[in-house]
Amino acid sequence: MNRDIFVIIEHLGGEVADISYVMLAAAREIATALQGEVVGILLGEGIENLGQNLAADMVWLFDDPRLADYSPTTYLHILGELIQQHVPRTVIFGDTSTGAEVAAGLSARLDLPMVSACHRVTVGDQSLGYESRICGGRIQVQGELPSPTALIAMVPGGYNPDSGRSAAPPPSEMLAVPRLEEQPIHLLSYIQPETGDVDISRAEVLVAVGRGIQNQDNLEIVEELAEALGGDVCASRPVVDQGWLPVSRLVGKSGRRVRPKIYLALGISGAPEHVEAIGDSQVIVAVNTDPEAPIFNLAQFGTTSDLFDLVPVLTDHIRQARSERVA
Amino acid sequence: MNIIVIAKMVPDLVEELVVDPGGKGLDLDWIRWKPNEFDDHAIEQAILIKERQGAQVTVVIPNMDGAEDALYAAAAKGADRLVKLRGEFTGSANNHALARALGKYLPELQPDLLLTGVQAHNDLDGSLGPLLAEFMGLPYVGYVAGFNLQGGKAIVRKEHPGGVVAEMEISLPAVLGIQAAEQAPRYVAFSRIRQAMKTTAIEEHEIPHLDISGAAEVSLMKQVESGERAEMFAGDADHVADRIVAVLRELGIL
Numbered sequence: 001m002n003r004d005i006f007v008i009i010e011h012l013g014g015e016v017a018d019i020s021y022v023m024l025a026a027a028r029e030i031a032t033a034l035q036g037e038v039v040g041i042l043l044g045e046g047i048e049n050l051g052q053n054l055a056a057d058m059v060w061l062f063d064d065p066r067l068a069d070y071s072p073t074t075y076l077h078i079l080g081e082l083i084q085q086h087v088p089r090t091v092i093f094g095d096t097s098t099g100a101e102v103a104a105g106l107s108a109r110l111d112l113p114m115v116s117a118c119h120r121v122t123v124g125d126q127s128l129g130y131e132s133r134i135c136g137g138r139i140q141v142q143g144e145l146p147s148p149t150a151l152i153a154m155v156p157g158g159y160n161p162d163s164g165r166s167a168a169p170p171p172s173e174m175l176a177v178p179r180l181e182e183q184p185i186h187l188l189s190y191i192q193p194e195t196g197d198v199d200i201s202r203a204e205v206l207v208a209v210g211r212g213i214q215n216q217d218n219l220e221i222v223e224e225l226a227e228a229l230g231g232d233v234c235a236s237r238p239v240v241d242q243g244w245l246p247v248s249r250l251v252g253k254s255g256r257r258v259r260p261k262i263y264l265a266l267g268i269s270g271a272p273e274h275v276e277a278i279g280d281s282q283v284i285v286a287v288n289t290d291p292e293a294p295i296f297n298l299a300q301f302g303t304t305s306d307l308f309d310l311v312p313v314l315t316d317h318i319r320q321a322r323s324e325r326v327a
Numbered sequence: 328m329n330i331i332v333i334a335k336m337v338p339d340l341v342e343e344l345v346v347d348p349g350g351k352g353l354d355l356d357w358i359r360w361k362p363n364e365f366d367d368h369a370i371e372q373a374i375l376i377k378e379r380q381g382a383q384v385t386v387v388i389p390n391m392d393g394a395e396d397a398l399y400a401a402a403a404k405g406a407d408r409l410v411k412l413r414g415e416f417t418g419s420a421n422n423h424a425l426a427r428a429l430g431k432y433l434p435e436l437q438p439d440l441l442l443t444g445v446q447a448h449n450d451l452d453g454s455l456g457p458l459l460a461e462f463m464g465l466p467y468v469g470y471v472a473g474f475n476l477q478g479g480k481a482i483v484r485k486e487h488p489g490g491v492v493a494e495m496e497i498s499l500p501a502v503l504g505i506q507a508a509e510q511a512p513r514y515v516a517f518s519r520i521r522q523a524m525k526t527t528a529i530e531e532h533e534i535p536h537l538d539i540s541g542a543a544e545v546s547l548m549k550q551v552e553s554g555e556r557a558e559m560f561a562g563d564a565d566h567v568a569d570r571i572v573a574v575l576r577e578l579g580i581l
Contacts, residue, residue: 012487070493072457073466097470097487100446101504104453107541108426108461114453115543130543133551134449136340139353141451142547150543153453184466184498188482193490205580229580241368242511247490254470254486254506261578264571269340271448283578285571286557292343294551301574302557303567313564317572321581 002148003036006091008079009054010099011042012070013190016050018257019094022156024055024164026121027092031057033123036089040170041082043067043075052169059172066180069187074180075102080109081178087148090121090128095153097254103153114151117272120158121145131158136271137294156276193256194248198232205231206260206281208251209239210274212267212288212307216244221311222266228318234258236274252277266307270295287311328382328476330373331438332406333429333455334366336391337447344550351545355417362397365444371508372474373442374405380476383407385436387532389416389425395529402523403515409527414534422455423541428534430462438500440481445469445504452542456504466497469504 005027010017020040027038040056045068051059062078079102083091091106093099095116107114115130119140122129128145130152145152200206207226213219219233226233233249240250251258253273259280266287268274275298278284286299287307296302303310338344339359347354373384385408386401388394398409414420414428433441441463446454460467472492473484485493486506497503560570575581 012489012491017488071495072468076461097485100454101457101467101469104422104457105461105467107453108423108458111541113541113543116450116453129546132451134451135338135344135353136448138340138344138551139346140549140551141545143544144546145543184501185468186496188494188496191484191492191494193492229575237507238364241507250490254488255490257489262575262580283574284557285574290341296557296559297551299557301560301571303560303571305560305564305567309564310567314568314571317565317568318575318581321572321576325581 002087002089003031003034004086004088005031005036005038006083006088007038007040007056008091008093008099008102009040009042009050010094010096011044011047011050016054017094017096018161019096019154019156020054021161021164022159023092023094023154025159025161026154028055028163029159030090030121030123030128034089039088041079043078048172051172053165053167054170055164055166056170059170061172061174062177063174064177066177070098071183071185071187072098072101072105073183073185076105076109077180078178080106083110083112083149089147090145090150090152092152092154095155100153103151107151112149112151113146114153115143115145116153118152118154121152133272136269137275138292155272157279200232200234200249200251201256201258203232203258204261205229206234206258206262207231207264207266208234208236208268209266210236210268211238213239216242218308219244221308221315225311225315225318228315228322236268236271265295265299266311268295269293270298328376328380328439329437330376330382330384330440330442331433331436332366332369332373332384332386332401333441333443333459334370334386334388334397334401335363335444335447335455336360336388336393336397337363337449340448346548346550351548352418353548360392362393363444363447365446365505367512368508369442369444369505370401370404370406371510371512372505375509376474376476377405385410387412387429390414391416398529399520399523399527400515402527403519404513409529411529411531412534413531414537416537419539420537421452421539421542422450422458423452424537424539426455426458426462427538429459432532432534433463440499441465441502442505443502445471445506451545454504456502460502463502465500465502467502467504468495468497470506471503472507473509474503
């Protein structure tokens with residue numbers, strides 16, 4: 001039986017994405033237990049340097065101008081052939097805007113079992129298992145990853161990405177790109193995010209609002225609080241989808257990752273897509289009337305006070321504290 | 328243009344989620360079902376395309392609690408045709424099973440474009456869109472937040488982490504996973520939904536057998552055990568505000 005673990009390395013704009021190191025850390029644990037090897041797989045153009053700090057036993061490169069930009073159909077074609085040819089024990093993708101759709105497509109195409117939202121992989125005597133979190137991070141699901149090959153879409157949080165980095169460059173090998181027929185999907189252009197007036201990824205103080213804010217008019221009290229704190233307002237997905245705040249203020253999987261000194265989360269439940277982007281905050285204080293909200297599993301401090309009662313009072317206290325300091 | 332939107336009902340996370348005594352699934356008695364919010368965006372995007380350039384919009388939903396209400400709400404927003412899939416969709420049914428069944432049925436409807444929500448919070452075996460695309464032999468792009476038609480091809484905006492957006496061109500027919508419609512899903516008054524109930528019929532399509540293979544098996548389901556929980560501040564707003572101010576002082580922010 002093949003014991004090798006394939007990791008599909010994600011990268012964008014010439015940089016390896018953080019999730020890739022999380023996946024490599026997971027792969028290393030599995031490979032050590034199974035006595036297999038970790039194989040990092042990179043697709044792109046001019047990507048040889050991207051493999052330099054990957055904690056892999058081998059990096060396979062598909063380096064070709066036709067792979068300069070991500071296309072789901074091209075990835076399905078190349079990875080489908082590779083997996084069929086080598087039959088690895090498991091293939092780890094990021095549960096991201098690219099990895100999730102390629103993993104699911106391959107599961108259907110190759111008739112291989114897949115699991116998404118995978119947080120940890122467990123290794124038994126002869127078996128591999130998964131632990132996934134679904135339903136907004138409230139429910140944990142466990143089960144076996146069947147052999148010969150299982151596909152995993154992994155979320156961050158279960159492994160330390162530092163264990164996926166290596167000081168010494170791993171050996172690498174260039175693989176030939178299989179024949180590609182005319183593809184139905186083409187990239188036209190990349191549009192870089194507009195940071196507008198603020199770049200929340202650099203902010204030291206963030207006041208974040210979620211669905212609990214209820215409507216756009218209520219943003220006023222939050223803006224006042226942020227102003228009193230000398231910080232910026234940001235939001236989770238539902239607030240941006242409603243058009244109440246611009247996408248430049250979005251924190252989460254498809255928005256910005258933030259690392260402030262303090263992240264004040266108001267009416268945010270703590271869905272995995274949001275939580276994965278705030279883990280580097282120094283301190284998180286969560287305000288949510290639902291005592292079971294998953295945000296309290298991540299936050300250092302919390303309260304179930306109603307944000308509409310608390311926020312105006314908190315703003316007053318902060319203003320008072322500032323004026324006392326000046327005096 | 329013939330647009331098909333596939334929507335699903337998902338457990339409402341406002342309610343408590345209880346694992347059934349078997350420990351492998353959610354206790355269905357405790358679940359309140361609601362439409363998957365990403366599917367609401369898919370319906371909105373379909374209606375926007377219809378309003379902009381004309382299209383027939385069909386909404387297809389597996390038969391679960393609340394499915395008929397969701398279908399009538401879609402009709403009130405502008406959907407032309409409503410289809411309810413009859414079959415055993417609660418319990419162990421998964422996205423592989425639904426995608427496989429839809430892959431057999433949907434070609435009959437001759438779609439030019441298939442839209443579905445990019446994900447649902449209870450997806451465990453991949454999201455529906457890419458599975459459906461593969462079973463139908465069609466291209467798929469997910470995380471779409473922006474759509475245009477140009478020369479018979481779709482121009483979509485795909486969101487990547489960090490706020491980077493890729494503008495991509497896709498030959499039709501294709502399946503798109505909608506992250507966000509170009510505008511928030513519209514509100515429809517109940518009176519309009521009631522009117523839709525009178526004027527729009529729900530067609531039914533029987534799915535006799537669901538093949539659930541392709542997902543990793545579930546051996547245990549449980550509530551997530553909280554590790555180190557947050558230190559909770561209780562009391563009135565004044566007291567809680569004082570505690571938060573103390574944290575801010577400790578961090579040197581105040």
